[in-house]
């Protein structure tokens with residue numbers, strides 16, 4: 001069960017983050033190409049200035065589609081722009097300026113178009129990587145009269161950085177989303193949605209681990225079965241919503257009572273199981289009594305109703321299957337019910353004793 005919460009927690013986080021990521025990328029590229037229009041104009045490379053006007057137009061169109069929540073259209077426009085731009089600039093200036101690396105970046109971004117089948121998206125990405133390799137064959141010896149040719153190593157370096165950053169940024173975000181989804185799925189599989197206590201299925205795994213730990217360290221373990229008294233009448237008198245609130249409040253109080261090493265479980269409708277690790281029978285009795293008194297004396301549902309609970313306690317021994325310890329605790333709980341409820345009964349092999 002993961003313990004760290006990541007910052008993307010909504011179910012549609014992937015689409016939201018993708019949209020936000022593309023917007024940031026699009027504004028960044030728009031600004032860059034606008035700068036390049038003036039730069040190439042100033043350097044008298046009018047063809048490249050015109051190409052950058054085309055690029056700005058496509059990026060702005062992409063931003064428009066992002067605002068319309070059509071990120072797949074935007075992504076395709078961005079891919080077309082980057083591909084054409086890289087090829088045309090490499091054909092004009094050669095390979096020394098590093099404009100070919102944009103093909104590499106876009107090859108990884110195209111995989112984020114979830115409307116494309118994986119095979120098609122992978123084939124397109126591979127096509128871009130092959131185009132990247134082909135550019136070296138086609139334009140490695142292009143001669144140009146660019147007035148800033150002595151700046152080629154610096155422009156090359158800047159281009160490598162500009163191409164690398166979106167990949168790092170995107171993969172970092174996808175990593176966070178993946179963690180977040182894994183956390184949400186693990187929580188959904190482990191917790192009861194109403195009370196946020198462990199559900200029965202997941203608790204069995206935890207209990208198995210706890211048993212192994214207790215065996216290895218010779219620690220004692222006790223099982224408490226607790227049930228709300230006359231819960232049906234709470235539902236009948238106050239309605240199911242009030243009943244749900246009582247369940248949530250009971251669960252909260254049980255969690256407060258449980259130590260970090262304990263396991264608190266919603267076992268059934270209004271029945272709860274507590275597994276107390278490193279705890280002997282006497283300590284378990286004291287702790288069960290304190291929670292029973294807390295519940296019986298502190299009002300519920302805005303102090304408008306009183307609730308009591310009955311408890312049954314059994315100790316687990318290494319020779320005893322855990323299911324038998326649960327059954328003993330359950331028998332003790334029903335002994336508490338039979339004795340008039342709002343009490344705790346402890347069972348030790350074949351002998352039960354009641355605390356009021």
Ligand SMILES: Nc1nc2c(ncn2[C@@H]2O[C@H](COP(=O)(O)OP(=O)(O)OP(=O)(O)O)[C@@H](O)[C@H]2O)c(=O)[nH]1
Pocket residue numbers: 194227228229230231232233235239240241242243244247268269270337341
């Ligand atoms: N509101 C609400 N009620 C539930 C939930 N799960 C079970 N219940 C109710 O819990 C009640 C359990 O009733 P019973 O088994 O008769 O037990 P009780 O009324 O608590 O009586 P004793 O256990 O004998 O003291 C039923 O009315 C169920 O409908 C739930 O998630 N929400």
